[in-house]
Amino acid sequence: MEIRKSTFDDLDKIMKIYAYAREFMAQTGNPKQWGAVGWPPRRVIENDIKIGKSYVCIDHGRIAAVFFFDHGKDIDPCYAVIEGGRWLSDSPYGVVHRIASAKGTKGAGAFCINWAYEQCGHLRMDTHGDNIIMQNLLRKLGFQYCGIIHVQEDNDPRVAYEKIGSVEQ
Numbered sequence: 001m002e003i004r005k006s007t008f009d010d011l012d013k014i015m016k017i018y019a020y021a022r023e024f025m026a027q028t029g030n031p032k033q034w035g036a037v038g039w040p041p042r043r044v045i046e047n048d049i050k051i052g053k054s055y056v057c058i059d060h061g062r063i064a065a066v067f068f069f070d071h072g073k074d075i076d077p078c079y080a081v082i083e084g085g086r087w088l089s090d091s092p093y094g095v096v097h098r099i100a101s102a103k104g105t106k107g108a109g110a111f112c113i114n115w116a117y118e119q120c121g122h123l124r125m126d127t128h129g130d131n132i133i134m135q136n137l138l139r140k141l142g143f144q145y146c147g148i149i150h151v152q153e154d155n156d157p158r159v160a161y162e163k164i165g166s167v168e169q
Helices: 008-027 042-050 108-120 132-140
Strands: 002-005 054-059 062-072 093-101 122-128 144-150 157-164
Touching: 002 108, 008 042, 008 054, 008 062, 008 093, 042 054, 042 093, 054 108, 062 108, 093 108, 108 122, 108 132, 122 132, 132 157
Parallel strands: 093 122
Antiparallel strands: 002 054, 054 062, 062 093, 122 157, 144 157
C-alpha cells in the first residue's frame, strides 16, 4: 500500500467510497455519524483536494481508502474544548478526518492512520460513540481515550483519542 495526495480525477471514486462507508456504518450499528447528514458532501471533498489535504491509499493499483490529514498547532477548532477529560499534550498535532475504506478492503484504515502518525508523531482523532469499529481500531493502534468533543456538522458528541510519541503528563 502507498499514500498519495488525492486529485480531482479521483473524486468520483472517492465519493463512491464514502457512499459505501455510510452504508457500512448503518449496517454495523452506526447510522448517525455520516448517514443522517450525508457526510461528507462532494463540496467538502473538492475543497480538501484543492487545499492539498485529501489523501488516498493505493493498493494493487486501486483506491483502497481515502482520508483528510493536516498537522500544526491548534488546527482543529472542534478540539479546542474537550469534556470529561483532557488532551495528552498541547504541542502541535496531526489530525485525520473523513477516513473510509473501499468495499472489500482489509487493513487500509490502519495503514492510513499509521502513515499519518509517522508524518508528525502526535495524532488526534475522533469518532461517533456508536462507531465501535473505529474505537477498537484506535485503541489497537495505541491511541488513548481523552474525552468528548463536538463537531460542527451535527449535535452528536464524538469520542476523542490521541497518540503521541512521548506523552507529557
